[in-house]
Amino acid sequence: MAGELWGLIIAGGRGTRFWPRSRRALPKQCMSLDGGRTLIQQTVDRIRPLIPPERIVIVTSAEMAPAIREQLPELAVDNVLVEPVGRNTAPAIAWGCMEIAHQGKAPVVAVLPSDHLIDDEPELLAVLASASKAARSTNALVTIGLTPTRPETGFGYLRCGGELGTFGDHAFHRVERFVEKPDEVTAAGYVADGRYLWNAGMFVFTADALRDAFRQFLPRSWALLEELRHSPHRLAELYPQMESTSIDYGIMERSPHVLTVPAQLGWSDVGSWAAIEPHLPPQDGGRGLVGNQVAVDASGNVVHAPGKLVALVGVDGLIVVDTGDALLICPKDRAQDVRRVVVALEAGDLGEFL
Amino acid sequence: MAGELWGLIIAGGRGTRFWPRSRRALPKQCMSLDGGRTLIQQTVDRIRPLIPPERIVIVTSAEMAPAIREQLPELAVDNVLVEPVGRNTAPAIAWGCMEIAHQGKAPVVAVLPSDHLIDDEPELLAVLASASKAARSTNALVTIGLTPTRPETGFGYLRCGGELGTFGDHAFHRVERFVEKPDEVTAAGYVADGRYLWNAGMFVFTADALRDAFRQFLPRSWALLEELRHSPHRLAELYPQMESTSIDYGIMERSPHVLTVPAQLGWSDVGSWAAIEPHLPPQDGGRGLVGNQVAVDASGNVVHAPGKLVALVGVDGLIVVDTGDALLICPKDRAQDVRRVVVALEAGDLGEFL
Numbered sequence: 001m002a003g004e005l006w007g008l009i010i011a012g013g014r015g016t017r018f019w020p021r022s023r024r025a026l027p028k029q030c031m032s033l034d035g036g037r038t039l040i041q042q043t044v045d046r047i048r049p050l051i052p053p054e055r056i057v058i059v060t061s062a063e064m065a066p067a068i069r070e071q072l073p074e075l076a077v078d079n080v081l082v083e084p085v086g087r088n089t090a091p092a093i094a095w096g097c098m099e100i101a102h103q104g105k106a107p108v109v110a111v112l113p114s115d116h117l118i119d120d121e122p123e124l125l126a127v128l129a130s131a132s133k134a135a136r137s138t139n140a141l142v143t144i145g146l147t148p149t150r151p152e153t154g155f156g157y158l159r160c161g162g163e164l165g166t167f168g169d170h171a172f173h174r175v176e177r178f179v180e181k182p183d184e185v186t187a188a189g190y191v192a193d194g195r196y197l198w199n200a201g202m203f204v205f206t207a208d209a210l211r212d213a214f215r216q217f218l219p220r221s222w223a224l225l226e227e228l229r230h231s232p233h234r235l236a237e238l239y240p241q242m243e244s245t246s247i248d249y250g251i252m253e254r255s256p257h258v259l260t261v262p263a264q265l266g267w268s269d270v271g272s273w274a275a276i277e278p279h280l281p282p283q284d285g286g287r288g289l290v291g292n293q294v295a296v297d298a299s300g301n302v303v304h305a306p307g308k309l310v311a312l313v314g315v316d317g318l319i320v321v322d323t324g325d326a327l328l329i330c331p332k333d334r335a336q337d338v339r340r341v342v343v344a345l346e347a348g349d350l351g352e353f354l
Numbered sequence: 355m356a357g358e359l360w361g362l363i364i365a366g367g368r369g370t371r372f373w374p375r376s377r378r379a380l381p382k383q384c385m386s387l388d389g390g391r392t393l394i395q396q397t398v399d400r401i402r403p404l405i406p407p408e409r410i411v412i413v414t415s416a417e418m419a420p421a422i423r424e425q426l427p428e429l430a431v432d433n434v435l436v437e438p439v440g441r442n443t444a445p446a447i448a449w450g451c452m453e454i455a456h457q458g459k460a461p462v463v464a465v466l467p468s469d470h471l472i473d474d475e476p477e478l479l480a481v482l483a484s485a486s487k488a489a490r491s492t493n494a495l496v497t498i499g500l501t502p503t504r505p506e507t508g509f510g511y512l513r514c515g516g517e518l519g520t521f522g523d524h525a526f527h528r529v530e531r532f533v534e535k536p537d538e539v540t541a542a543g544y545v546a547d548g549r550y551l552w553n554a555g556m557f558v559f560t561a562d563a564l565r566d567a568f569r570q571f572l573p574r575s576w577a578l579l580e581e582l583r584h585s586p587h588r589l590a591e592l593y594p595q596m597e598s599t600s601i602d603y604g605i606m607e608r609s610p611h612v613l614t615v616p617a618q619l620g621w622s623d624v625g626s627w628a629a630i631e632p633h634l635p636p637q638d639g640g641r642g643l644v645g646n647q648v649a650v651d652a653s654g655n656v657v658h659a660p661g662k663l664v665a666l667v668g669v670d671g672l673i674v675v676d677t678g679d680a681l682l683i684c685p686k687d688r689a690q691d692v693r694r695v696v697v698a699l700e701a702g703d704l705g706e707f708l
Contacts, residue, residue: 341667
């Protein structure tokens, strides 16, 4: 096999829409939806048939690092890279790739978010294997595109161009363009059009290809990373100087060598308490994770209160989250506004609850 | 002063409409609405200017007794009478009166519920003083009638007859009849009529008058009490044989010697989480007792979650009660249905939460 496949898991976001369960020190990726494995544990579990723990690298923050190390004891200490400050995904991915390039043999890197759900794990593994072949053969940047299942306005889209060829069991296409989060009418048009895919933050490329693209499109940041490689003790000085930008905006949208593979993975970005409803165990009066639940004329509620007795009387479609010290109550259709609570806590004198 | 005034506080009800805060071992009367004194502590506090603790007797259950003794250390051990089983208010009051009769000097007894709120405490004291005079002068059973402030369908009413005379600062009337909880139209008629008063479970009579009435209307129960007086160690054998009936039904409605005094006390029976709303401290998004509360587009909620951070997003008119091990969520207009949760817990295997 020419070139090893590595996994690079980006564990950055705070998950403010999952407050109060998601906290700075125990964010969304460290949550379990069903009382079993957490999202980041599931992320590692599902790629292990293809990528052993020695070839999995995680980039995260100092706040999250203790929880991640605890939840993933199979990862070596050096495989968890801890940013001194967040600089969005481009620097995190470039740093991870640089470390992998120096450890691996002509590595191919699969970049994966740490906080998504994928129902069809065998298909994910097949897509990653095919994308790995495509990345090695073409030296392009491959983004895994998800066939949209609804006119979602919360994601970016990409438009598939002509088919370039088949690798493994999958057809790969050029990406004609990336588009930002659309409005509802535009999103419905994208779904009907058939050429548009969700841009889900999953990429496959050789470490060399990423290096070349970074050198070309974010040269100053690349120079800082090279400096860091030679003087790792200067991390806290150099890393904050990197340009804070996403891999999509900083690299993908600028590169002419981007391919995509349309995939159907049963994927969910686990974007809010409302979005995870289908993935929760059923309860009397709705779905969720509780000790016991008693419902009187109640239905369609999403409850997260592990170990607790929750009684719902005459309420429908509520999100209820209890964490011992904090309690959130919110209708499902206001799930996006949970982050406004976090803003209010930051503004008030309640930082202990963040 | 011919005859001492004694207080007899009946602490019986479980307060199932206040679940999960109200539990078998820590019922409604042992709750604080504002984080300060509990309802039963307030009951004792407000009569203390007229009645010292040595002359206050409480009748309660074995389950509640520990909490009541803890909350009222000023009461002597023997002043808390513990029923082996509940037999409604008539036996409880008769037992309390019998004990008072043997301790006191020609005592007059003021019977008070343990779980009500009274805003105008000076007026309560004045009414009790006047009723004490009336009871002593006439040897009648006096029931304190509350001038209705709304067409309430949850209470019984009594109809005032002709004025019998003035005692202290208050006019006393014969009671023409007692009426059960009315429907809404009837209740509105009662309020408009002007002769109807709420029957609030507050009575004043001499111990002798109560003894005579009990002997006449519930003779078998009285015989059991006399037996108990001579053989107190037979409590668990004799008390359960008493007829389970209320003082209203068993005595008041049958006696021809009942007087009433119309009073305005700022009284509330604290009947449900919704009923206590006006008595709670204001919070962001409603009223209640919480550690901190954050509201985003939320109003009119009643929250009881001492020490906790509660975040309400886009919800109005909810009751939210958190007790650490249990959580209740219910719209205010369904507050009466909280007892259905208790029924469900009894039916299920969740007795630990009762």
